[in-house]
Amino acid sequence: MSSPINKVLIADDIEQECVDILKQNGIEVTVKTKQTKEQLLETLPQHDAVIVRSATKITADLLAASAGKLKLVGRAGTGVDNIDVPAATANKILVMNTPQANSRSAAELTCTLILSLSRHVPQAAASMKAGKWARKDFMGEEVYGRTLAVLGLGRIGTEVAIRLQAFGMRVIGYDPIVTKEQAQAKNIELLPLEQIWPQADYITVHVPLIKQTENLINKETLALCKKGVRIINVARGGIVNEQDLVESLNNGHAKGAAFDVFEPEPPTYREFVDHPLVIATPHLGASTIDAQLRVASEIADNIVQYNKGTVLGVL
Ligand code: NAD
Ligand code: MLT
Numbered sequence: 001m002s003s004p005i006n007k008v009l010i011a012d013d014i015e016q017e018c019v020d021i022l023k024q025n026g027i028e029v030t031v032k033t034k035q036t037k038e039q040l041l042e043t044l045p046q047h048d049a050v051i052v053r054s055a056t057k058i059t060a061d062l063l064a065a066s067a068g069k070l071k072l073v074g075r076a077g078t079g080v081d082n083i084d085v086p087a088a089t090a091n092k093i094l095v096m097n098t099p100q101a102n103s104r105s106a107a108e109l110t111c112t113l114i115l116s117l118s119r120h121v122p123q124a125a126a127s128m129k130a131g132k133w134a135r136k137d138f139m140g141e142e143v144y145g146r147t148l149a150v151l152g153l154g155r156i157g158t159e160v161a162i163r164l165q166a167f168g169m170r171v172i173g174y175d176p177i178v179t180k181e182q183a184q185a186k187n188i189e190l191l192p193l194e195q196i197w198p199q200a201d202y203i204t205v206h207v208p209l210i211k212q213t214e215n216l217i218n219k220e221t222l223a224l225c226k227k228g229v230r231i232i233n234v235a236r237g238g239i240v241n242e243q244d245l246v247e248s249l250n251n252g253h254a255k256g257a258a259f260d261v262f263e264p265e266p267p268t269y270r271e272f273v274d275h276p277l278v279i280a281t282p283h284l285g286a287s288t289i290d291a292q293l294r295v296a297s298e299i300a301d302n303i304v305q306y307n308k309g310t311v312l313g314v315l
Contacts, residue, residue, distance in 0.1 A: 004307045005048040005072060011035060012053035014076050014296050021300035025307070037062070045069045051299055053077055054283070060087035067091040074303060076295040077102060077286055078155075079236060081209050096302050100155060101294035102286035107159035109285050110234045113258035114164065114202055117230050118143050122279050144168035149200035151216065152235065153178045153188065157206035161188050172196055197224035202232065209236035219244040222254060230256040234285050237263030242272040249277045260285050 119140035153175035183190035248254040
């Protein structure tokens with residue numbers, strides 16, 4: 001068995017549960033968040049493992065500088081796009097995440113945004129706070145009978161599909177590794193992308209941000225969409241081209257958008273965030289007490305299991 005993890009650095013805000021589990025298992029813990037790259041270059045090689053959420057970027061140079069000492073990078077969450085996984089592998093450093101711990105929370109936020117889009121809830125609430133009673137300004141439409149396209153039928157995409165079927169939505173979807181039969185078993189019609197664009201009233205993306213999914217929704221694909229389409233992104237900034245979407249909202253082709261994630265974060269493209277047809281939340285998909293307790297305890301448990309020789313949640 002490889003040598004045990006004795007010292008863990010917690011580099012992003014995480015629930016106390018994580019610290020408690022590690023300490024109860026005899027592991028020394030340093031909590032030091034919001035570190036600069038220079039500080040990380042010093043602190044990382046002093047630890048056997050580091051735990052991050054999404055704020056700290058574990059880059060190739062940090063990993064190279066920590067090689068030989070750092071054995072493990074733990075991501076308390078799903079996406080590992082803030083960790084250079086190939087560089088970790090090259091330096092014999094294990095990367096672990098907690099891929100299921102926040103799926104339900106992310107799916108619930110997605111459904112909240114879709115229903116908010118259909119009924120203009122944030123805009124109507126803001127108008128009430130401004131002292132208005134503008135009932136005529138916020139005519140909505142039912143989601144019942146409308147078509148939801150889910151791009152990426154993994155953990156979150158599937159949970160979203162199941163929940164919105166309960167509202168009477170027809171769900172179509174695309175995922176290169178899912179078979180027609182697997183989709184059918186969940187009442188989802190699997191279609192190629194070219195058939196998805198013209199049919200969907202709502203398109204929600206639940207894919208990882210990789211080369212193949214960057215700019216998946218852009219000027220060309222938006223032009224193939226139904227007039228009145230609404231786009232939802234609770235996955236990662238960069239999957240939908242925000243500039244192209246603003247153009248589509250401005251020319252009346254797209255009817256609305258709801259985004260939890262941006263490129264970069266916090267977002268600098270204010271024309272998108274401030275657009276009256278856009279609902280924006282500050283990366284809240286996993287921000288529930290439930291998900292945060294789960295990611296914190298799961299990543300700590302995984303490290304404890306690693307020390308016992310059972311490795312869980314490794315990428
Ligand atoms: P998952 O791995 O379970 O599912 C992703 C699916 O996308 C897979 O089935 C995969 O085959 C599919 N896919 C890959 N390339 C594709 C393509 N080109 N077209 C269509 N499908 C493709 O992942 P998940 O746990 O469901 O997470 C989905 C996304 O949500 C990730 O980007 C993750 O980082 C993000 N996320 C965001 C939040 C948040 O706080 N907003 C919280 C959790 C996860
Ligand atoms: C994730 O990938 O887990 C989410 O984006 C949430 C987070 O970063 O905490």
